[in-house]
Amino acid sequence: MEKVIEFIIRxxxxxxxxxVFAIFGFVFWxxxxxxxxxxxxxxxxxxxxxxxxxxxxxxxxxxxxxxAGTASVTVLAMAIAVPFGLGAAIYISEFCGSRLREALKxxxxxxxxxxxxxxxxxxxxxxxxxxxxxxxxxxxxxxxxGAIILALMSVPIIVSISEDALKAVPDSYREAAIGxxxxxxxxxxxxxxxxxxxxLLAAVLLGIGRAVGExxxxxxxxGHAVHIPFDGxxxxxxxxxxxxxxxxxxxxxxxxxxxxxxxxxxxxxxxILLFSITFAVNLTADLVVKGIRDK
Amino acid sequence: MVDLPAKIRxxxxxxxxxxxxxxxxxxxxxxxxxIFGIIGPAQSGKTTFLKAVNRTIDFVSNATVKGRVLxxxxxxxDASSFTPVKKLSNNGMRDLCGYRRRIGMVAPLPVGLPMTIxxxxxxxxxxxxxxKKDELxxxxxxxxxxxxLWDEVKDRLDTLGTKLSGGQQQRLTIARALSHEPEVLxxxxxxxxxxxxxxxxxxxxxKELKAEMTIILVTNLVQQARRLxxxxxxxxxxxxxxxDTTKKIFSGNASDSRTNEFVSGIFG
Amino acid sequence: xSTPPTENSMRFAETELVxxxxxxxxxxxxxxxxxxxxxxxxxxLIVTYLIYKAMPALSLGFLFDxxxxxxxxxxxxxALLGTIYLVVVSLVIAAPIGVxxxxxxxxxxxxxxFTRIINLAVxxxxxVPSIVHALFGLGAFVLFAxxxxxxxxxxxxxxxxxxPVIIASTKEALSAVPMSFREACWNMGVSRWKxxxxxxxxxxxxxxxxxxxxxxxxxxxxxxxIMFTGAVFYKAVQKGDVFAYGLLDQCMALAMHLFTISxxxxxxxxxxxxxxAVVLLGTVLLVNAAAIIMRIILRTxxxx
Numbered sequence: 001m002e003k004v005i006e007f008i009i010r011x012x013x014x015x016x017x018x019x020v021f022a023i024f025g026f027v028f029w030x031x032x033x034x035x036x037x038x039x040x041x042x043x044x045x046x047x048x049x050x051x052x053x054x055x056x057x058x059x060x061x062x063x064x065x066x067x068a069g070t071a072s073v074t075v076l077a078m079a080i081a082v083p084f085g086l087g088a089a090i091y092i093s094e095f096c097g098s099r100l101r102e103a104l105k106x107x108x109x110x111x112x113x114x115x116x117x118x119x120x121x122x123x124x125x126x127x128x129x130x131x132x133x134x135x136x137x138x139x140x141x142x143x144x145x146g147a148i149i150l151a152l153m154s155v156p157i158i159v160s161i162s163e164d165a166l167k168a169v170p171d172s173y174r175e176a177a178i179g180x181x182x183x184x185x186x187x188x189x190x191x192x193x194x195x196x197x198x199x200l201l202a203a204v205l206l207g208i209g210r211a212v213g214e215x216x217x218x219x220x221x222x223g224h225a226v227h228i229p230f231d232g233x234x235x236x237x238x239x240x241x242x243x244x245x246x247x248x249x250x251x252x253x254x255x256x257x258x259x260x261x262x263x264x265x266x267x268x269x270x271x272i273l274l275f276s277i278t279f280a281v282n283l284t285a286d287l288v289v290k291g292i293r294d295k
Numbered sequence: 296m297v298d299l300p301a302k303i304r305x306x307x308x309x310x311x312x313x314x315x316x317x318x319x320x321x322x323x324x325x326x327x328x329x330i331f332g333i334i335g336p337a338q339s340g341k342t343t344f345l346k347a348v349n350r351t352i353d354f355v356s357n358a359t360v361k362g363r364v365l366x367x368x369x370x371x372x373d374a375s376s377f378t379p380v381k382k383l384s385n386n387g388m389r390d391l392c393g394y395r396r397r398i399g400m401v402a403p404l405p406v407g408l409p410m411t412i413x414x415x416x417x418x419x420x421x422x423x424x425x426x427k428k429d430e431l432x433x434x435x436x437x438x439x440x441x442x443x444l445w446d447e448v449k450d451r452l453d454t455l456g457t458k459l460s461g462g463q464q465q466r467l468t469i470a471r472a473l474s475h476e477p478e479v480l481x482x483x484x485x486x487x488x489x490x491x492x493x494x495x496x497x498x499x500x501x502k503e504l505k506a507e508m509t510i511i512l513v514t515n516l517v518q519q520a521r522r523l524x525x526x527x528x529x530x531x532x533x534x535x536x537x538x539d540t541t542k543k544i545f546s547g548n549a550s551d552s553r554t555n556e557f558v559s560g561i562f563g
Numbered sequence: 564x565s566t567p568p569t570e571n572s573m574r575f576a577e578t579e580l581v582x583x584x585x586x587x588x589x590x591x592x593x594x595x596x597x598x599x600x601x602x603x604x605x606x607x608l609i610v611t612y613l614i615y616k617a618m619p620a621l622s623l624g625f626l627f628d629x630x631x632x633x634x635x636x637x638x639x640x641x642a643l644l645g646t647i648y649l650v651v652v653s654l655v656i657a658a659p660i661g662v663x664x665x666x667x668x669x670x671x672x673x674x675x676x677f678t679r680i681i682n683l684a685v686x687x688x689x690x691v692p693s694i695v696h697a698l699f700g701l702g703a704f705v706l707f708a709x710x711x712x713x714x715x716x717x718x719x720x721x722x723x724x725x726x727p728v729i730i731a732s733t734k735e736a737l738s739a740v741p742m743s744f745r746e747a748c749w750n751m752g753v754s755r756w757k758x759x760x761x762x763x764x765x766x767x768x769x770x771x772x773x774x775x776x777x778x779x780x781x782x783x784x785x786x787x788x789i790m791f792t793g794a795v796f797y798k799a800v801q802k803g804d805v806f807a808y809g810l811l812d813q814c815m816a817l818a819m820h821l822f823t824i825s826x827x828x829x830x831x832x833x834x835x836x837x838x839x840a841v842v843l844l845g846t847v848l849l850v851n852a853a854a855i856i857m858r859i860i861l862r863t864x865x866x867x
Contacts, residue, residue, distance in 0.1 A: 002756045006671070012660050013667025016684040016730065019723050023691060026702035087598030095592050106855055107603050113777075113851045114606075114844060115784020116693075117818045121825055121840045122609055125616075155602050183584045185591035206690075213692025215787040216818075220826060247694045247787075254698075254791055259706070271698040275691060282690035286683060351749045356673035381673075396752035406747045409766050418761065419751035468747070475751055 024275060031268030033260070045269070051226045053253070053263040061266045063273070068228040069143075069243035073218055074211040076147035076239060077154060081211075082204055084151070085158030089203075090188055092159070093166040105160075112156035116216040123149045123221025137240045141223030144239040149217050154207040161206055165199020166192055198288050205285035209278050212247075219248035246274050302327035302479060302509040303348060308362035310343050310352065311377065317343040318533045320362070325479075330501060330510040332524030332541060334517050336562070340533040341513045342403075345481050347372065348511075349398040350391050353380045366397070366479075396423065399472030399508075403484040405464035407456030408471075412439075412448050415456040415467055419475045434474060442470035443500050462493030469497065473504075480504060481511045486519065498523060517558050521545050529554045610844070617841040620834035626842065629802050634824055635831045639839055641800045644807055645714075645814035646846075649789060650782045652718035652810070653725060658775050660722075661729030668730070669737040670759055689727035693787040696724045700792040713811045717793030724788055725778045732774025736767040769861045776854040780847040786818040794819040796827070817843045 034040050040061075048062030092104050127148060128140035135144075169192055177187040193200070223242025226249075230237055244252075250267050257264035301324040310318040318340045325331045335341050346352040348364055350372060358380045364372040370386050371394055388394050396419065408415050416438050417431045425431060435452065439445035444466040448459070456467055465485060472480060482501070486494040501510055501523060514520050520527050521541060528538035529551075537544070537551045545558050556562060614621075628638025668685075672678040700720030710716045740763050748758040764771075786794075794816040800807035808814045821843060825836040 002754060005756055009663045009667045009671065012663035013672065014681060015660055015664055016688050016727060017681055019726065020684045020688050020691075022703060023688075023695065023699040023723075026707065027695060027698045030698070030702040030706070084598045084601055087595045088602055091592075091595035091599045095595055104599060104603070107606065109855065110848055110851055111602065111606050113780050113784075113847050115786070115818055115847055117784065117786040117822050118840050118844050121821055121836065122613075124825055125837075126609065126612060152602070152605060159602075183588040183591075185588050186584075188591070209690045213690070213695070215692065215694040216822065220822070247692055250694045250698065251787055251790065254701075268698055268702070271695050275695050278690050278692055278695075279687055282687050283683070286686050349750065351746065354746075354749055354755075390754070392752040392754050394752070395750065398750075400750035402743065402746065402750070404743065406743045408744055408747060408762060410762075418748070419753055422751075422753045422757050422761065471747070471751065 024272070027268050027271045027275060031265045031272065034262055034265035035269060040269075045266075049226075049228060051249075053266055054256075059262060061262075061269075063246065063249075063270060065226045065228050066244060066246045066249050066270070068230065069222065069226075070212060070245040070247070072143050072229045072237070072239075072243060073146040073150060073222060073245060074208060076143060077150035077211050078204065078208060080147060080151035081155045081158055081207060085155045085203070085207065086162055086200065088155070089159045089162035089166060090192075093163045094184060094188055094192070105163075108156045108159050111152070112160075114153075116153065116214060117220075119149050119153055119217040120220030123217060127221065131240070135240055139223060139242065141221060141242055142240045143222065143229050143243050146218045146222035146243075146245075147239070149221050150211045150214055153214060153217060154210045157210055158203045158207040161203035162196075162200050165196040165203065168199060169195050202285040202288045205281055205288065209281040209285065212281065213274065213278050215247040215251050218245045219251050222248065224248070224252065246270055250274075300327060301325060302366065303511075304363075304365040304368075305344075305348070306363040306365070308344070308347055308364065308372075309360070309377065310340070310347055311359050312355065313357045316533055318347070321530070321533075321535045323528060323535065323538060325509060325511060326526065327509050328505060328507075329525040330505050330512050330523045332520030332527035333511065333513045333530060334515070334520050334527060334557070335530035336557070337515065339530045341530055342483055343533075344530070345400065345483055345511070345513060348479075349395050349400055349481065351395065351400075353383065353391065355380065366394075392423075396475040397478050399469075399475070399477035399480040401465070401468050401472050401480070401482045401485050403487045405461050405468055405488060407459055407464040407467055409455060409457050411453045412456050412459070412467060413452040416470050416474045419471065423475065438470040438473045439467075441473050441500065441504065442466045443496050444470055462489040465489050465493065466497065466500075469500070477508060479509045479511065481513070483513045484515050486514070486516065494519075517545075517560075521558075529557060531557070613837055613841050613844065617834055617837035620832065620838035621841065625838055627803065629800070630797070634797060634820075634828050636835065639817065639820060639842065640802065641798055641807065642815040642817045642820035642839075643842070644800070644805070645794065645798075646783050646817040648714050648808050648814055649718050649721060649793075649816055650779055652714060653721035653782050654775065654779060656719060657722035657725045657729055657778070661726050661775075662733050662771060664726075665730045665733035665737060666759060666764075669734050670755070670763065685727045685730050688723075689731070691724075693724065693785060696720055696788040697791050699723070700788060705792055711811065712791070712795075712813050713793050714808050714814050715793070715810045717789040717814075717816075720788045720792045721782045721785060724785065725782050728781065729775060729778055732777065733767075733771045736770030736774060737763060739770060740766050769857070773854045773858045773861070776850060776857070780850040780854075783850070784818055784843065784847050786816075786822055789816055789819060796823045817846070 045061055045063060047064055049064040050060040050062045051065055052060045092101050123145050127145045131137055131140035131142060131145055173191050173195060174187060177191045222244060224244050225242035226244050227241055229241040229243050250270055254267050257267065303325040305321060305323045308318055308321045333341055347360060352358050352360060359377040360380060360383060361374045361377045363370060373386055374383060385391060413435055416435045420431065420434060436445060439448065444463060447463060456464065459467060485497065504510060512520060512524055524541045526538065527541045527544045529536045529544065531553060536553055537549060539549065543549060544554060547555055549555055625638045626643060627640050629640055631637035668681060697720065700716060704710050704716040704719045705712055744762050745758055748762055793813055795813045798813060798815050821836060821839045824831045824839065
């Protein structure tokens with residue numbers, strides 16, 4: 001009896017490994033015919049910007065514009081979220097009293113719980129109007145809109161992981177620094193940030209992972225245009241352009257494709273690409289965290 | 296020298312955790328129905344020795360073991376060379392749980408399990424299959440009385456074991472160790488976290504218990520061994536320095552000079 | 564500070580340098596406070612605004628009415644019910660597997676390369692984008708297993724998605740049980756499994772449950788994974804019918820419904836999507852708050 005239970009526990013124990021392989025396997029399987037067919041050129045897939053998957057006469061599968069969409073939204077979101085997230089983490093772990101700390105942590109946890117479709121809805125309604133009014137843009141569903149929403153969504157994870165990293169710095173470091181007569185800000189800047197830098201880096205990476213993989217919010221908030229928001233004319237980057245991300249493309253188009261069609265398969269290939277990106281980001285974050293623990 | 300038949304015989308016992316060697320080639324005979332003292336400074340391998348004897352070393356995943364341990368001339372641990380605990384054989388025992396119940400173990404820090412006092416004492420017997428209420432009731436009274444705790448808790452057997460004072464919890468731990476009717480009782484620095492009065496009470500308990508069972512008393516208080524043990528072993532850095540009558544060990548002219556230094560408080 | 568300086572304290576009087584330091588200290592503290600508020604305030608503003616816009620449609624009837632006029636008016640009952648179905652079924656699947664997996668990792672697994680791979684898999688599973696889970700669910704459950712688009716397929720997809728987080732929170736709850744409890748049991752000849760069942764699980768169950776409850780809210784808010792695996796835009800159900808969906812039926816879901824009426828259906832009464840968002844948000848935040856309160860109560864009532 002006990003042997004049976006322990007066997008079941010062991011099987012459940014490896015379930016996570018099974019599922020990771022299964023996810024890759026099944027997504028690959030549904031896109032296999034396109035991938036192994038001679039017509040599919042991986043470099044052309046990655047580095048051309050013509051995305052006309054549904055064209056009858058000449059379907060083209062270039063995801064460069066979608067990658068640019070994902071990248072622009074993610075980078076801008078991180079540019080907003082990282083300073084605020086780190087600042088909040090420093091405030092929570094170093095500057096505020098224990099009661100306020102508990103309260104702020106609860107609020108951040110609640111912030112993390114807001115469903116992505118609700119964020120998307122906020123982008124679609126509130127942020128949309130706000131951006132149109134503030135910038136006089138013809139449409140508010142833009143890179144900026146998606147980035148602000150994504151920033152608010154990824155801030156909780158950045159705060160909580162950064163706070164863990166700061167907490168992991170031994171108190172003796174703090175005491176030694178304060179004992180030397182420096183201010184708390186100097187202590188944070190000169191002692192805490194350098195010694196917690198791996199953990200903070202991991203926090204940023206996990207934030208990026210979350211932003212790259214986010215689907216519903218960017219689908220609803222970025223305006224749905226296959227478009228590269230960069231060009232040769234200053235300021236080179238146009239945050240008020242509409243874009244479309246890799247994730248949003250799958251969500252928007254999968255419902256309209258027939259199973260087994262090239263369009264259907266290419267969406268699974270995009271899925272493999274997304275899986276690979278987030279896998280790499282999470283793996284790096286994990287290695288970075290392990291780095292601190294081994295030290 | 297050994298006047299009684301050995302209850303436990305240890306031959307060439309070695310234990311290592313990963314690369315770290317905890318016990319080196321230790322051989323000992325522990326005679327039945329007396330208190331056997333083991334002294335030595337911290338980190339010298341005393342706790343590891345007890346873990347190897349009751350085979351809870353099997354739960355330390357990176358441990359490797361060699362040597363033999365015999366109880367009543369029956370082999371309970373047998374490895375000719377360093378063997379990972381996962382690969383150790385059961386030596387013909389159906390499972391090790393039955394063997395572990397023949398040994399009672401009291402850890403350094405009192406551990407009241409987070410359940411009622413009654414459940415603390417009856418946990419092991421119930422897991423071993425005793426279900427009858429009256430049988431369990433008598434068992435609880437007997438064990439708690441033996442551990443000199445019955446009078447203090449008999450009216451509140453349903454309070455949590457974790458809510459007792461440190462000294463009471465340590466006696467509860469002893470009662471629990473007695474609940475599965477062990478033949479050998481091991482105490483690992485039991486007085487480390489309790490007050491002197493409770494320590495003396497437990498020492499009195501041990502003096503009575505030795506009539507019924509063999510007692511291994513691991514202690515960092517050398518005077519405790521001197522008070523209680525008939526024979527004493529001195530372990531240092533995982534090695535047995537010497538083992539002799541307590542009288543000889545504490546006489547100041549033990550065979551090894553390190554023993555004399557240790558018992559007179561020069562180091563340790 | 565306000566007392567006049569005595570001769571002795573003059574030696575510690577503020578020099579120019581000290582004053583500068585204090586100023587920078589205050590500025591830093593203020594800046595960090597502002598950054599924190601910049602995250603907290605939007606939450607409050609957004610929630611207030613959503614509720615304000617939703618007021619005209621919010622009522623008890625809104626929860627229990629069927630949508631009418633092609634989802635442009637009426638209530639959200641079928642979607643609410645569908646979400647409850649999806650959450651319950653996915654938890655029934657994910658909770659036992661997740662808890663047992665955590666038991667394995669915390670109680671049985673040795674520190675070796677194999678365990679490291681499992682832990683890595685758990686971390687990566689948690690990082691897989693929700694839309695990739697959707698592709699997996701479609702490929703594995705809907706098509707390969709032949710379940711078809713249904714409550715079951717969508718719940719299985721959600722279950723895989725919530726699994727890593729249940730594993731992580733359960734592991735944390737298990738590792739909060741002191742090692743000495745386990746050793747005490749082993750010393751008494753209690754086997755590993757009986758120790759887990761008799762001492763470890765009873766003393767971590769509340770922490771485990773809290774983690775699972777938090778997952779409920781996450782599963783309730785997910786849209787992408789159920790979009791192609793079982794949730795549909797519209798499904799006719801009887802008013803007040805609690806058993807409207809079978810395991811193999813397609814269903815509506817609150818998150819999906821919000822997406823549909825705010826992007827796919829023109830001419831919806833403005834308050835209705837806002838009210839739907841408020842219901843979804845309210846449900847999620849309430850469940851979360853419940854779990855957090857439960858955690859705080861448990862912390863004060865520790866048995867050891």
